[in-house]
Amino acid sequence: MVVEPKIACHSALLEAPPSNGNGHHLAAPVVEVEKLRKEYGAGVVALDDVNLTVSDGEWIAIMGPSGSGKTTLLNILGGLDTPSSGRVVVAGADLSQRSKKDLTRFRAETVGFVFQQFHLIPYLTALENLMMAQYFHSITDEREAMQLLTRVGMAHRAKHLPSQLSAGEQQRVAIARALINQPKLLLADEPTGNLDAGNEESVMALLRELHAAGQSIIMVTHDPVIGRMADRRIELEHGRIARSTVFSFEEERNFDEILEQIWTLQESNQEAKPELLQFVTGGNLKLLPVMKEIGLLRSERPVIMMTDQGSRRAANVIRRHRLAERLFADTFAMHDDTELESNACTFEHILSPEVTERICTFLNHPAECPHGSPIPKGECCVGKR
Numbered sequence: 001m002v003v004e005p006k007i008a009c010h011s012a013l014l015e016a017p018p019s020n021g022n023g024h025h026l027a028a029p030v031v032e033v034e035k036l037r038k039e040y041g042a043g044v045v046a047l048d049d050v051n052l053t054v055s056d057g058e059w060i061a062i063m064g065p066s067g068s069g070k071t072t073l074l075n076i077l078g079g080l081d082t083p084s085s086g087r088v089v090v091a092g093a094d095l096s097q098r099s100k101k102d103l104t105r106f107r108a109e110t111v112g113f114v115f116q117q118f119h120l121i122p123y124l125t126a127l128e129n130l131m132m133a134q135y136f137h138s139i140t141d142e143r144e145a146m147q148l149l150t151r152v153g154m155a156h157r158a159k160h161l162p163s164q165l166s167a168g169e170q171q172r173v174a175i176a177r178a179l180i181n182q183p184k185l186l187l188a189d190e191p192t193g194n195l196d197a198g199n200e201e202s203v204m205a206l207l208r209e210l211h212a213a214g215q216s217i218i219m220v221t222h223d224p225v226i227g228r229m230a231d232r233r234i235e236l237e238h239g240r241i242a243r244s245t246v247f248s249f250e251e252e253r254n255f256d257e258i259l260e261q262i263w264t265l266q267e268s269n270q271e272a273k274p275e276l277l278q279f280v281t282g283g284n285l286k287l288l289p290v291m292k293e294i295g296l297l298r299s300e301r302p303v304i305m306m307t308d309q310g311s312r313r314a315a316n317v318i319r320r321h322r323l324a325e326r327l328f329a330d331t332f333a334m335h336d337d338t339e340l341e342s343n344a345c346t347f348e349h350i351l352s353p354e355v356t357e358r359i360c361t362f363l364n365h366p367a368e369c370p371h372g373s374p375i376p377k378g379e380c381c382v383g384k385r
Helices: 072-078 100-110 126-137 142-151 169-180 196-214 250-268 289-293 308-331 336-348 353-362
Strands: 031-040 045-055 058-063 085-089 111-115 185-189 216-220 232-237 242-246 298-301
Touching: 031 072, 031 111, 031 242, 031 250, 045 242, 058 072, 072 085, 072 185, 072 216, 100 111, 100 126, 111 169, 126 142, 142 169, 169 353, 250 289, 250 308, 250 353, 308 336, 308 353
Parallel strands: 058 216, 058 232, 111 185, 185 216
Antiparallel strands: 031 045, 031 085, 232 242
Protein backbone atom coordinates (compact mmCIF):
# COMPACT_ATOMS: atom_id res chain seq x y z
CA MET A 1 0.00 0.00 0.00
CA VAL A 2 1.28 3.47 -0.86
CA VAL A 3 1.32 5.88 2.06
CA GLU A 4 0.25 9.39 1.22
CA PRO A 5 2.08 12.37 2.76
CA LYS A 6 0.74 13.02 6.24
CA ILE A 7 3.23 15.16 8.10
CA ALA A 8 3.59 18.92 8.01
CA CYS A 9 5.90 20.99 10.16
CA HIS A 10 4.23 22.46 13.23
CA SER A 11 6.28 25.63 12.95
CA ALA A 12 6.41 26.29 9.20
CA LEU A 13 4.88 24.80 6.09
CA LEU A 14 7.48 22.56 4.57
CA GLU A 15 7.23 23.29 0.89
CA ALA A 16 7.42 27.07 1.10
CA PRO A 17 10.74 28.89 0.68
CA PRO A 18 11.81 31.02 3.67
CA SER A 19 10.19 34.44 4.02
CA ASN A 20 11.40 37.68 5.56
CA GLY A 21 8.15 38.03 7.48
CA ASN A 22 6.54 40.40 4.97
CA GLY A 23 5.51 37.70 2.55
CA HIS A 24 8.55 38.16 0.31
CA HIS A 25 10.72 35.12 -0.33
CA LEU A 26 14.34 35.49 0.62
CA ALA A 27 15.64 33.39 -2.28
CA ALA A 28 14.34 31.28 -5.11
CA PRO A 29 14.24 27.54 -4.34
CA VAL A 30 17.30 25.63 -5.47
CA VAL A 31 15.10 22.62 -6.33
CA GLU A 32 11.50 22.44 -7.55
CA VAL A 33 9.98 19.06 -8.36
CA GLU A 34 6.39 18.67 -9.53
CA LYS A 35 4.56 15.39 -10.23
CA LEU A 36 7.82 13.56 -10.89
CA ARG A 37 7.43 10.03 -12.18
CA LYS A 38 10.14 7.60 -13.23
CA GLU A 39 9.36 4.30 -14.87
CA TYR A 40 11.70 1.60 -16.06
CA GLY A 41 10.86 -1.22 -18.43
CA ALA A 42 8.01 -3.66 -17.80
CA GLY A 43 6.04 -1.19 -15.70
CA VAL A 44 8.57 -0.82 -12.86
CA VAL A 45 7.78 2.49 -11.16
CA ALA A 46 10.71 3.90 -9.19
CA LEU A 47 9.16 7.31 -8.42
CA ASP A 48 5.49 8.22 -8.48
CA ASP A 49 3.98 11.71 -8.12
CA VAL A 50 6.87 13.19 -6.16
CA ASN A 51 6.53 16.89 -5.27
CA LEU A 52 9.40 18.61 -3.49
CA THR A 53 10.80 22.10 -2.97
CA VAL A 54 14.24 22.71 -1.48
CA SER A 55 15.19 26.21 -0.37
CA ASP A 56 18.58 27.71 -1.14
CA GLY A 57 20.98 26.77 1.66
CA GLU A 58 18.77 23.95 2.99
CA TRP A 59 20.07 20.52 3.99
CA ILE A 60 17.70 17.68 3.08
CA ALA A 61 18.11 14.04 4.13
CA ILE A 62 16.41 11.53 1.83
CA MET A 63 15.58 8.39 3.79
CA GLY A 64 13.60 5.19 3.34
CA PRO A 65 14.03 1.44 2.85
CA SER A 66 16.07 -0.07 0.04
CA GLY A 67 14.24 0.17 -3.27
CA SER A 68 12.13 3.15 -2.22
CA GLY A 69 13.56 5.42 -4.94
CA LYS A 70 16.15 7.43 -3.00
CA THR A 71 19.07 7.05 -5.40
CA THR A 72 16.81 7.41 -8.44
CA LEU A 73 15.59 10.77 -7.11
CA LEU A 74 19.17 11.90 -6.47
CA ASN A 75 20.28 10.84 -9.96
CA ILE A 76 17.43 12.79 -11.59
CA LEU A 77 18.22 15.90 -9.55
CA GLY A 78 21.84 15.59 -10.66
CA GLY A 79 21.05 15.11 -14.33
CA LEU A 80 22.38 11.53 -14.35
CA ASP A 81 18.91 10.21 -15.17
CA THR A 82 15.82 11.70 -16.78
CA PRO A 83 12.21 11.67 -15.55
CA SER A 84 9.47 9.80 -17.39
CA SER A 85 7.13 12.70 -16.69
CA GLY A 86 6.83 15.72 -14.44
CA ARG A 87 8.87 18.86 -13.95
CA VAL A 88 12.33 19.08 -12.36
CA VAL A 89 14.01 22.46 -11.94
CA VAL A 90 17.44 22.71 -10.26
CA ALA A 91 19.07 26.12 -9.77
CA GLY A 92 16.75 27.57 -12.39
CA ALA A 93 17.49 24.89 -15.01
CA ASP A 94 14.52 22.79 -16.17
CA LEU A 95 15.96 19.29 -16.54
CA SER A 96 12.79 17.72 -17.88
CA GLN A 97 13.50 18.51 -21.56
CA ARG A 98 17.29 18.84 -21.62
CA SER A 99 19.45 17.07 -24.17
CA LYS A 100 22.31 14.82 -23.08
CA LYS A 101 24.80 17.54 -24.02
CA ASP A 102 22.93 20.12 -21.95
CA LEU A 103 22.75 17.72 -18.99
CA THR A 104 26.52 17.18 -19.18
CA ARG A 105 27.09 20.93 -18.98
CA PHE A 106 24.54 21.21 -16.18
CA ARG A 107 26.37 18.57 -14.11
CA ALA A 108 29.71 20.34 -14.64
CA GLU A 109 28.44 23.78 -13.71
CA THR A 110 25.63 23.33 -11.19
CA VAL A 111 25.92 20.21 -9.03
CA GLY A 112 28.62 18.38 -7.11
CA PHE A 113 28.44 14.64 -6.44
CA VAL A 114 29.69 12.71 -3.40
CA PHE A 115 29.23 8.94 -3.50
CA GLN A 116 29.64 6.07 -1.06
CA GLN A 117 32.43 4.79 -3.32
CA PHE A 118 34.92 7.65 -3.57
CA HIS A 119 35.60 7.26 -7.33
CA LEU A 120 39.01 8.94 -7.14
CA ILE A 121 41.36 8.30 -10.07
CA PRO A 122 43.88 5.89 -8.50
CA TYR A 123 47.02 7.03 -10.39
CA LEU A 124 46.44 10.76 -9.65
CA THR A 125 47.32 12.53 -6.41
CA ALA A 126 44.68 14.24 -4.30
CA LEU A 127 45.62 17.59 -5.86
CA GLU A 128 45.58 16.16 -9.38
CA ASN A 129 42.13 14.63 -8.82
CA LEU A 130 40.80 18.11 -8.09
CA MET A 131 42.60 19.64 -11.05
CA MET A 132 41.17 16.96 -13.33
CA ALA A 133 37.67 18.01 -12.22
CA GLN A 134 38.64 21.63 -12.98
CA TYR A 135 39.85 20.64 -16.43
CA PHE A 136 36.49 19.17 -17.43
CA HIS A 137 34.78 22.39 -16.33
CA SER A 138 37.08 25.07 -17.73
CA ILE A 139 40.79 25.46 -16.92
CA THR A 140 43.01 24.10 -14.17
CA ASP A 141 44.08 26.31 -11.28
CA GLU A 142 46.49 24.64 -8.86
CA ARG A 143 46.29 27.48 -6.34
CA GLU A 144 42.50 27.25 -6.19
CA ALA A 145 42.66 23.46 -5.86
CA MET A 146 45.11 23.74 -2.97
CA GLN A 147 42.88 26.29 -1.26
CA LEU A 148 40.01 23.83 -1.40
CA LEU A 149 42.15 20.97 -0.08
CA THR A 150 43.10 23.28 2.78
CA ARG A 151 39.43 23.99 3.42
CA VAL A 152 38.68 20.27 3.86
CA GLY A 153 41.80 19.70 5.96
CA MET A 154 43.73 17.78 3.30
CA ALA A 155 46.46 20.21 2.19
CA HIS A 156 49.12 18.12 3.92
CA ARG A 157 48.07 15.08 1.83
CA ALA A 158 47.90 16.90 -1.52
CA LYS A 159 50.70 14.86 -3.11
CA HIS A 160 49.44 11.46 -1.92
CA LEU A 161 47.71 8.88 -4.11
CA PRO A 162 44.27 7.57 -3.05
CA SER A 163 45.86 4.26 -1.99
CA GLN A 164 47.97 6.20 0.51
CA LEU A 165 44.93 7.85 2.11
CA SER A 166 42.51 6.50 4.70
CA ALA A 167 38.85 6.05 3.75
CA GLY A 168 37.92 9.24 5.56
CA GLU A 169 40.69 11.17 3.82
CA GLN A 170 39.60 9.86 0.43
CA GLN A 171 36.05 11.01 1.11
CA ARG A 172 37.31 14.47 2.11
CA VAL A 173 39.16 14.69 -1.20
CA ALA A 174 36.00 13.52 -2.99
CA ILE A 175 34.01 16.28 -1.26
CA ALA A 176 36.64 18.84 -2.27
CA ARG A 177 36.40 17.60 -5.85
CA ALA A 178 32.60 17.97 -5.71
CA LEU A 179 33.04 21.58 -4.54
CA ILE A 180 35.79 22.58 -6.98
CA ASN A 181 33.39 24.27 -9.40
CA GLN A 182 31.35 26.00 -6.69
CA PRO A 183 28.13 24.01 -7.25
CA LYS A 184 24.73 25.40 -6.35
CA LEU A 185 23.77 21.99 -5.01
CA LEU A 186 25.78 19.21 -3.36
CA LEU A 187 24.33 15.72 -3.86
CA ALA A 188 25.59 12.99 -1.53
CA ASP A 189 24.62 9.31 -1.79
CA GLU A 190 25.44 7.49 1.47
CA PRO A 191 28.70 9.48 1.85
CA THR A 192 29.61 7.77 5.14
CA GLY A 193 28.55 4.25 4.12
CA ASN A 194 32.13 2.98 3.82
CA LEU A 195 33.56 4.82 6.83
CA ASP A 196 34.25 3.77 10.40
CA ALA A 197 32.87 5.84 13.29
CA GLY A 198 35.86 8.18 13.54
CA ASN A 199 36.04 8.95 9.82
CA GLU A 200 32.24 9.27 9.67
CA GLU A 201 32.30 11.99 12.32
CA SER A 202 35.12 13.77 10.51
CA VAL A 203 33.21 13.82 7.21
CA MET A 204 29.93 14.82 8.85
CA ALA A 205 31.69 17.68 10.68
CA LEU A 206 32.91 18.90 7.29
CA LEU A 207 29.42 18.71 5.79
CA ARG A 208 28.02 20.62 8.77
CA GLU A 209 30.63 23.34 8.19
CA LEU A 210 29.68 23.55 4.50
CA HIS A 211 26.00 23.78 5.37
CA ALA A 212 26.67 26.50 7.94
CA ALA A 213 28.46 28.43 5.18
CA GLY A 214 25.30 28.29 3.03
CA GLN A 215 25.84 25.20 0.88
CA SER A 216 22.63 23.47 -0.27
CA ILE A 217 22.87 19.73 0.38
CA ILE A 218 20.65 16.79 -0.51
CA MET A 219 21.88 13.56 1.04
CA VAL A 220 20.67 9.98 0.85
CA THR A 221 21.25 8.11 4.11
CA HIS A 222 19.97 5.10 6.02
CA ASP A 223 21.36 6.40 9.31
CA PRO A 224 18.70 8.10 11.48
CA VAL A 225 21.34 9.94 13.50
CA ILE A 226 22.83 11.47 10.35
CA GLY A 227 19.33 12.17 9.06
CA ARG A 228 18.56 14.22 12.14
CA MET A 229 21.48 16.55 11.38
CA ALA A 230 19.63 17.81 8.30
CA ASP A 231 17.16 20.69 8.28
CA ARG A 232 14.49 18.35 6.97
CA ARG A 233 14.03 14.63 6.43
CA ILE A 234 12.10 13.31 3.43
CA GLU A 235 11.06 9.66 3.80
CA LEU A 236 10.27 7.70 0.65
CA GLU A 237 8.14 4.58 0.54
CA HIS A 238 7.33 2.76 -2.71
CA GLY A 239 8.54 5.72 -4.75
CA ARG A 240 6.39 8.30 -2.98
CA ILE A 241 7.04 10.82 -0.22
CA ALA A 242 5.48 9.19 2.83
CA ARG A 243 6.37 11.94 5.29
CA SER A 244 8.48 15.04 5.68
CA THR A 245 9.70 16.24 9.06
CA VAL A 246 11.73 19.15 10.36
CA PHE A 247 11.87 18.25 14.02
CA SER A 248 15.09 18.38 15.99
CA PHE A 249 16.74 15.30 17.42
CA GLU A 250 15.45 16.29 20.88
CA GLU A 251 11.88 16.69 19.65
CA GLU A 252 11.99 13.33 17.89
CA ARG A 253 13.36 11.75 21.04
CA ASN A 254 10.53 13.27 23.08
CA PHE A 255 7.97 11.85 20.66
CA ASP A 256 9.57 8.41 20.92
CA GLU A 257 9.57 8.48 24.72
CA ILE A 258 5.91 9.47 24.87
CA LEU A 259 4.95 6.75 22.38
CA GLU A 260 6.96 4.29 24.46
CA GLN A 261 5.02 5.24 27.59
CA ILE A 262 1.68 4.93 25.80
CA TRP A 263 2.68 1.48 24.52
CA THR A 264 3.72 0.35 28.00
CA LEU A 265 0.45 1.54 29.55
CA GLN A 266 -1.60 -0.25 26.91
CA GLU A 267 0.54 -3.35 27.35
CA SER A 268 -0.49 -3.45 31.03
CA ASN A 269 -4.17 -2.90 30.08
CA GLN A 270 -4.25 0.68 31.36
CA GLU A 271 -5.84 3.60 29.57
CA ALA A 272 -3.19 6.04 28.39
CA LYS A 273 -4.41 9.26 30.00
CA PRO A 274 -2.27 12.41 29.83
CA GLU A 275 -1.93 12.61 33.61
CA LEU A 276 -0.23 9.18 33.67
CA LEU A 277 2.60 10.23 31.36
CA GLN A 278 5.92 11.50 32.61
CA PHE A 279 6.68 14.27 30.15
CA VAL A 280 10.31 14.67 29.22
CA THR A 281 9.86 18.40 28.76
CA GLY A 282 8.62 19.19 32.24
CA GLY A 283 4.90 18.77 31.68
CA ASN A 284 4.71 20.36 28.24
CA LEU A 285 1.25 19.22 27.13
CA LYS A 286 1.76 20.95 23.78
CA LEU A 287 3.58 17.84 22.58
CA LEU A 288 0.37 15.84 22.33
CA PRO A 289 -1.43 18.17 19.87
CA VAL A 290 1.72 18.28 17.74
CA MET A 291 1.88 14.47 17.71
CA LYS A 292 -1.75 14.39 16.66
CA GLU A 293 -1.10 16.94 13.93
CA ILE A 294 1.74 14.93 12.42
CA GLY A 295 -0.22 11.69 12.43
CA LEU A 296 1.20 9.83 15.46
CA LEU A 297 -1.89 10.14 17.67
CA ARG A 298 -5.57 9.64 16.86
CA SER A 299 -6.74 11.35 20.05
CA GLU A 300 -5.08 13.15 22.94
CA ARG A 301 -7.97 13.46 25.43
CA PRO A 302 -9.47 12.04 27.54
CA VAL A 303 -7.56 8.90 26.49
CA ILE A 304 -4.51 9.04 24.25
CA MET A 305 -4.81 6.71 21.26
CA MET A 306 -2.12 6.08 18.68
CA THR A 307 -2.68 5.93 14.94
CA ASP A 308 -1.39 2.92 13.02
CA GLN A 309 1.65 5.01 12.13
CA GLY A 310 2.20 5.93 15.79
CA SER A 311 1.73 2.33 16.88
CA ARG A 312 4.31 1.09 14.37
CA ARG A 313 6.78 3.72 15.51
CA ALA A 314 6.14 2.86 19.18
CA ALA A 315 6.66 -0.85 18.45
CA ASN A 316 9.98 -0.06 16.76
CA VAL A 317 11.15 2.05 19.73
CA ILE A 318 10.09 -0.63 22.23
CA ARG A 319 11.78 -3.30 20.11
CA ARG A 320 15.07 -1.38 19.93
CA HIS A 321 14.98 -0.69 23.68
CA ARG A 322 14.27 -4.26 24.74
CA LEU A 323 16.69 -5.78 22.25
CA ALA A 324 19.37 -3.44 23.60
CA GLU A 325 18.57 -4.61 27.15
CA ARG A 326 18.81 -8.23 26.03
CA LEU A 327 22.10 -7.54 24.23
CA PHE A 328 23.70 -5.92 27.27
CA ALA A 329 22.42 -8.59 29.64
CA ASP A 330 23.33 -11.63 27.51
CA THR A 331 26.50 -10.47 25.79
CA PHE A 332 28.06 -8.13 28.36
CA ALA A 333 26.68 -9.74 31.52
CA MET A 334 25.17 -6.42 32.56
CA HIS A 335 22.39 -7.10 35.07
CA ASP A 336 22.04 -3.90 37.06
CA ASP A 337 18.56 -2.56 36.23
CA THR A 338 19.60 1.10 36.30
CA GLU A 339 22.59 0.47 34.05
CA LEU A 340 20.52 -1.64 31.65
CA GLU A 341 17.82 1.02 31.39
CA SER A 342 20.30 3.85 30.89
CA ASN A 343 22.15 2.12 28.07
CA ALA A 344 18.98 0.88 26.40
CA CYS A 345 17.50 4.38 26.46
CA THR A 346 20.53 5.64 24.57
CA PHE A 347 20.50 2.86 21.99
CA GLU A 348 16.77 3.00 21.28
CA HIS A 349 17.23 6.40 19.62
CA ILE A 350 20.27 5.65 17.47
CA LEU A 351 19.91 2.09 16.17
CA SER A 352 19.11 1.97 12.47
CA PRO A 353 16.56 -0.60 11.22
CA GLU A 354 19.34 -2.64 9.60
CA VAL A 355 21.42 -2.80 12.80
CA THR A 356 18.32 -3.63 14.85
CA GLU A 357 17.61 -6.61 12.58
CA ARG A 358 21.22 -7.79 12.88
CA ILE A 359 21.11 -7.59 16.68
CA CYS A 360 17.85 -9.51 16.76
CA THR A 361 19.28 -12.23 14.51
CA PHE A 362 22.50 -12.36 16.54
CA LEU A 363 20.43 -12.89 19.72
CA ASN A 364 18.38 -15.59 17.96
CA HIS A 365 15.17 -13.52 17.89
CA PRO A 366 14.45 -13.30 21.63
CA ALA A 367 10.78 -13.14 22.64
CA GLU A 368 11.34 -11.26 25.90
CA CYS A 369 13.65 -8.67 27.44
CA PRO A 370 15.56 -9.49 30.67
CA HIS A 371 12.58 -8.23 32.68
CA GLY A 372 10.14 -10.58 30.95
CA SER A 373 8.42 -7.97 28.78
CA PRO A 374 7.63 -9.09 25.22
CA ILE A 375 9.83 -7.87 22.37
CA PRO A 376 7.77 -6.91 19.29
CA LYS A 377 8.65 -9.00 16.27
CA GLY A 378 10.52 -7.62 13.29
CA GLU A 379 10.75 -8.78 9.70
CA CYS A 380 13.69 -11.03 10.60
CA CYS A 381 11.57 -12.89 13.20
CA VAL A 382 9.06 -14.37 10.76
CA GLY A 383 9.02 -18.12 11.36
CA LYS A 384 11.99 -17.91 13.73
CA ARG A 385 10.37 -17.95 17.16
